[in-house]
Amino acid sequence: MKVKRNTLLLIACLVWSAAGFNILRIGLETYPAYLSAVNILLSVLVFAVFQRFIFGKLVQKHTARIQAYPDTERQFFLKFFDAKAFAIMAVMMTGGIGLRASGLAPGRFIAFFYSGLGASLLLAGLLFGCNYGKAVRAAAAVQNTH
Secondary structure: EEEEHHHHHHHHHHHHHHHHHHHHHHHHHHHHHOHHHHEEEEEHHHHHHHHHHHHHHHHHHHHHHHHHOOOOEEEEEHHHHOOHHHHHHHHHHHHHHHHHOOOOOHHHHHHHHHHHHHHHHEEEEEEHHHHHHHHHHHHHHHHHOO
């Protein structure tokens, strides 16, 4: 299925928001037994590190790549990410599921790490949504001038 270029930003928004929401939910469901100032600070640190060094850059990179596609040409709907991003997503999902299923990660880790990571992923999804909104408004402005 092929979609308009800007729709790829909306797809990225939905995929990353859903992933972030689910991971954040797991972390927050685990948090009550481990609620402390230290764990909250650890969650904030995890959020900041992932947002600054991974997901913030990922949003910028993929938004620029998508916006470089010709506006007149429809794109395959999975082109919202490149192969490297899909590999990162697969490794993170497999690692997260394996970590929880194995019981190797204590509840405290799940609480603070998943909360920080999930919030960062959710923000990345929302940033893709903002970029989609900006792209739609820009396209509408161009239409209105013609």
